[in-house]
Amino acid sequence: MDLRIFTEPQQGATYDTLLTVAKATEDLGFDAFFRSDHYLRMGSGDGLPGPTDAWITLAGLARETKRIRLGTLMTAATFRLPGVLALQVAQVDQMSGGRVELGLGAGWFEEEHRAYGIPFPKEKFARLEEQLAIVTGLWQTEVGKTFGFHGTYYDLTESPALPKPAQAKVPVLIGGHGATRTPRLAAQYADEFNIPFASIEDSERQFGRVRAAAAESGRAADSLTYSNALVVCVGKDDQEVARRAGAIGREADELKINGLAGTPDEVVDKIGRYAEIGSSRLYLQILDLDDLDHLELISSRVQSQLS
Numbered sequence: 001m002d003l004r005i006f007t008e009p010q011q012g013a014t015y016d017t018l019l020t021v022a023k024a025t026e027d028l029g030f031d032a033f034f035r036s037d038h039y040l041r042m043g044s045g046d047g048l049p050g051p052t053d054a055w056i057t058l059a060g061l062a063r064e065t066k067r068i069r070l071g072t073l074m075t076a077a078t079f080r081l082p083g084v085l086a087l088q089v090a091q092v093d094q095m096s097g098g099r100v101e102l103g104l105g106a107g108w109f110e111e112e113h114r115a116y117g118i119p120f121p122k123e124k125f126a127r128l129e130e131q132l133a134i135v136t137g138l139w140q141t142e143v144g145k146t147f148g149f150h151g152t153y154y155d156l157t158e159s160p161a162l163p164k165p166a167q168a169k170v171p172v173l174i175g176g177h178g179a180t181r182t183p184r185l186a187a188q189y190a191d192e193f194n195i196p197f198a199s200i201e202d203s204e205r206q207f208g209r210v211r212a213a214a215a216e217s218g219r220a221a222d223s224l225t226y227s228n229a230l231v232v233c234v235g236k237d238d239q240e241v242a243r244r245a246g247a248i249g250r251e252a253d254e255l256k257i258n259g260l261a262g263t264p265d266e267v268v269d270k271i272g273r274y275a276e277i278g279s280s281r282l283y284l285q286i287l288d289l290d291d292l293d294h295l296e297l298i299s300s301r302v303q304s305q306l307s
Helices: 014-026 052-066 082-096 110-115 126-138 181-189 200-216 238-246 252-258 263-276 294-307
Strands: 002-007 032-035 070-072 099-104 147-150 155-159 174-175 192-196 225-234 260-262 282-288
Touching: 002 014, 002 294, 014 032, 014 052, 014 294, 032 052, 032 099, 032 126, 052 082, 082 099, 082 126, 099 126, 110 155, 110 225, 126 147, 126 155, 126 174, 126 181, 147 260, 174 238, 181 200, 181 238, 200 225, 225 238, 225 263, 225 294, 238 252, 238 260, 252 260, 260 263, 282 294
Parallel strands: 002 032, 002 282, 032 070, 070 099, 099 174, 174 192, 192 225, 225 260, 225 282
Antiparallel strands: 147 155
């Protein structure tokens, strides 16, 4: 089971804070550092000092880390034109020496679009499908040849399809709870399917839909990686779990039901139940970015048991 650290910087984090967490992620042996792609805080709090841009952040981290994978859960297709996004991700991949992964979703948070003057179209899923075709098509085009795409929402003519990523193939993540279109897109474009904040039962059901869609498209179901994103709250004892839950405005009992919470042994046991239904990678949502002792505990007492 791969453990990846997943952050939500729109809730309030500077680049320096994210760098500190990313370096701890690397030093403590986790597989990757991922972040959300949002421009407005959610829920209570003031969001200070304000949002940071996902791909600018990852470009900086690409130069200041050496081993960990870097990526987004999920970049919103509404934020960037697909040609520009393909260029940005390819450049960050070059800057990292080939460690980038692209999570791409339709976009859903209307308030942040209004707050920053970003159009929020009705036909978001159809735009996402065209973006996936364009981004992957640009990367796959041979050097010296051009790429064209003429869709309903985007039109590219004789694009040089440059630059290329450092990797032969940048892994693409698609995720969500949709029962029909999401599995179909995952089967067509994704290297990894991720379901966020879902129970074991719901995860198993959605993984089954993706496997069925892959088989229907003629693709081996096991050619995709299946993963979960879950809030994490680990403590050496119940008192420490409660303290950490309170620090992020949650209740320990609720987190034990809806996330990965409890003592290290309790969390390892629940991770095992996700592994049993086919999940091989977990994105651990860390909401208190100042609590580096939390990361150290997960590394020494949870990750060590999984390896």
